[in-house]
Amino acid sequence: MSIADNIESVSRRIQKATDRCDRARAEVTLLAVSKTRTPADLLEAIAAGQRVFAESYLQEALDKMSALADQPGLEWHFIGPVQSNKTRDIANHFDWVHSVDRLKIARRLNAQRDPDLKPLNICLQVNIDNEPSKSGCRPEELPALAQAMADLPQLSLRGLMAIPDPNQTEAGLRQSFQKLAGALSHLKEMEQGGAGPLDSLSMGMSSDLEIAIEEGATLVRVGTAIFGKRPAKS
Numbered sequence: 001m002s003i004a005d006n007i008e009s010v011s012r013r014i015q016k017a018t019d020r021c022d023r024a025r026a027e028v029t030l031l032a033v034s035k036t037r038t039p040a041d042l043l044e045a046i047a048a049g050q051r052v053f054a055e056s057y058l059q060e061a062l063d064k065m066s067a068l069a070d071q072p073g074l075e076w077h078f079i080g081p082v083q084s085n086k087t088r089d090i091a092n093h094f095d096w097v098h099s100v101d102r103l104k105i106a107r108r109l110n111a112q113r114d115p116d117l118k119p120l121n122i123c124l125q126v127n128i129d130n131e132p133s134k135s136g137c138r139p140e141e142l143p144a145l146a147q148a149m150a151d152l153p154q155l156s157l158r159g160l161m162a163i164p165d166p167n168q169t170e171a172g173l174r175q176s177f178q179k180l181a182g183a184l185s186h187l188k189e190m191e192q193g194g195a196g197p198l199d200s201l202s203m204g205m206s207s208d209l210e211i212a213i214e215e216g217a218t219l220v221r222v223g224t225a226i227f228g229k230r231p232a233k234s
């Protein structure tokens, strides 16, 4: 199967899932998770019409952005852990960051984002299953974090992101997605001071995107189902 075939098949999965739960296909954006992939792999995806890419490792992402600088209309999402010494490059080279889980990082991204650029789209990452060694804030921290972001004009708070505990049954995964959707609804009801439109739920990956879409995902992050199995980390 080629990358183009895989994108078509993932798009069909998204279409079927949105049909099943009476959502419009246009409500769900497919992010091609291209970490560890080469610029040549991305060019194949671009030739198949894919424009939105998600990366987890900053230097690798910057190298790919340079290699693909002549490709118009690409959108880049950062989905990896954000270290504070990397915020300047993340703030200025990406359109979205899905992995903000503390105010210190949000403040640095806000201060370092070039004011001539559009506000940086942010999802707050939530440790939705309270796993001991997982990134993400605790759900209880969300209201205060969201409220504080209203004072950061270079950031636009778009919503929430989570990576549920993968060692769960389908019912367990569904519950994790429901918890994240519930947390977003809660923030919307509290109308957290204009921090952003709160219109996005970043959840669902190669193996569980259907369940995530049924529970309200608007951004699905798909790597393996598009590019094949990633090489083992050395």
Ligand SMILES: *Cc1c(COP(=O)(O)O)cnc(C)c1O
Binding pocket: 033, 035, 056, 079, 080, 163, 205, 206, 207, 221, 222, 223, 224, 225
């Ligand atoms: C790698 C990664 C993905 C993609 O996972 P697949 O199972 O390959 O689709 C999604 N989200 C995050 C945060 C990732 O790091």
